[in-house]
Amino acid sequence: MAGGASGGARGGTRGRTGGRRMPRAVREQQMMDAAVRTFGQRGYRAASMDEIAELAGVSKPLVYLYLHSKEELFTACIRREAQALLAAVERAVEPGLSADRQLWAGLTAFFAYAAEHPDAWSVLHRQARSHGEPFALEVAAMRDEIVAFVAVLLEAAAREAGSPGPPGERDIAGLAQALVGAAESLAAWVNESGTVSAKEAAATLMNFAWVGLGDLIKGERWSPH
Amino acid sequence: MAGGASGGARGGTRGRTGGRRMPRAVREQQMMDAAVRTFGQRGYRAASMDEIAELAGVSKPLVYLYLHSKEELFTACIRREAQALLAAVERAVEPGLSADRQLWAGLTAFFAYAAEHPDAWSVLHRQARSHGEPFALEVAAMRDEIVAFVAVLLEAAAREAGSPGPPGERDIAGLAQALVGAAESLAAWVNESGTVSAKEAAATLMNFAWVGLGDLIKGERWSPH
Incomplete structure (x- = not known):
């Protein structure tokens, strides 16, 4: 191991698998x-x-x-966990599925990730936002990617529906923001409450987002079948 | 009391109504x-x-x-602005209205407040959460009150609808969390984008929350008329 790590200059050893040492x-x-x-x-x-x-x-x-440094380590953690969360959601959403099934798959993956990785979720949702820059910017970048992903999904769904008067680009952007905000809020609640499962949370949000309160309070439900 | 003006430059007369001291x-x-x-x-x-x-x-x-102290001053600001926001929303929601009109009134008041008081909104949504305790707890308490208020509204709406299989208590709690999270996310987006009006944001969220994405992408809309 190299001596004084004082300078902060990046070592040239990154990725080297040298000797018996662990890479x-x-x-x-x-x-x-x-x-x-x-x-x-x-x-x-x-x-x-x-x-x-x-x-x-x-x-x-x-x-x-x-x-x-602690700061760089924290930044690296945010980046890694943000990418892992994003990848989990994107992987779950199969392009061939109908819009509602895509949304359901994405929500299920999101809530499962937050429930299975509570420390990562806490880093992204709570820690990264509560200690100023540069951390908040890191997590905002990931959030923007998720919002954009959701917007693309909604746009495609609206196009497929082929009806007159689908939501415009601005509406879609707002709807994506609303959906992501709802998901964040629910995930935080699930992890704090400790009594609601990831699956239940996904179902609650799926119903809220897809069916809407107007029909939900009349007893309607979305069903994956 | 107001004697020693030791602290550098000041505009000592601003806001003063004349010779007499202000309460x-x-x-x-x-x-x-x-x-x-x-x-x-x-x-x-x-x-x-x-x-x-x-x-x-x-x-x-x-x-x-x-x-x-700066900390106590900040805490006092959070408390005052949280109560003002809460009061604005509660005042707007008339108990006699139908559930959707109540929701519409509440959302309209919320987005109007955030748009008209961008500094207060920034204090509540961004600053209070990003500087640890005791500030985050203050704003969390206000948020809990809004969530509870929304839950009561949804419960009453479900009861009124009188249909079989309305959402249960846990569902309602989750739906309220989802709605509040969606509203926060949209309000932040509105204030950052600078191109979407409070009214548009309220309409977007009303449609999202009431009609649901399933019908929205088919071109349906909620209308206050």
């Missing part, structure tokens, strides 16, 4: 796993690099050598 | 007006007590005398 990429992932868990459970400020290093089973200087 | 409650409101504007536009951390005092037309020691 750097693997080590980095382990550090980030430990960091996401620590940040998610203790909060960004309270989390210590000592704790993260210990949980990752490496020395603190090695964490600094690889990830430079 | 403390009035002065406090002026300080908070200035604080909301400053916190909303510059952010909690960047905002200085000097700036707030100057904008309020009082000395900095007077701000400290009345509101004790």
Whole structure:
């Protein structure tokens, strides 16, 4: 391991698999796993690099050598978890499905991800937003991608429906914002309440978003069958 | 009390009605007006007590005398603006209206408030959440009240509809969370985009929430008439 990690200059060893040592990429992932868990459970400020290093089973200087600072480590965690969440949702939405089935698949994947990775969700939804820049910008970029993904899905659905007077581009943008905001709010509630399952949350939002309150209060429901 | 104007430049006469002293409650409101504007536009951390005092037309020691610290001043602002927002929404929703008209009135009031008070909205939606406790708890309490208010509205609507299989209590709680999350997301988008009006946002969310995407993409719309 290289000596003084003071300079912050990026080491040229990234990705090297040298000797018997664990590849750097693997080590980095382990550090980030430990960091996401620590940040998610203790909060960004309270989390210590000592704790993260210990949980990752490496020395603190090695964490600094690889990830430079607590701030950069946190940023790397946000980026990795944001991409993982986005990928989980995109993977679940098969292009061949009808619009409602696509939405259902995406919502199910989203709530499952948030429930199965509560620390990652806490990092993205709570920690990243509550400690100013540059973190809030990182998570906003991911959010924009999800909103854009939803907008494309709605646009395609409206085109397919082929009816007169489908929602315009601006409406679609607003609807996508509404849907993403509703999903975030529900996911936070699910993780805090601890009594509602990811599946239930997905069903609640699917009904809200697809059927609408007007028909829901009359007893109608969306069903995947 | 208002003696020593030690703290640098100040516009000591601004807002004063003449020779007589203003009541403390009035002065406090002026300080908070200035604080909301400053916190909303510059952010909690960047905002200085000097700036707030100057904008309020009082000395900095007077701000400290009345509101004790930047933290307490910020907390007081969050509380005041949260109550004002809540009151605006509750005032708009007339109990005699049908469920959809009630929702429409509430949404219209909410988006109007956020658009007309962008600094207050920024304090509540962005600043209060991004600077940890005790601020996040303050705004969470207000949010819980809005969610509860929406849940009561939906429950009454479901009861009125009198159909078999209305949403249960848990569903209602989830639907209320979804609606409030959607409203927050849209309001933030409206204030950032600068091209969508409060009325348009209210209409978008009304359609999303009441009609649902399933019918919206077929061209259906909710109409207040």
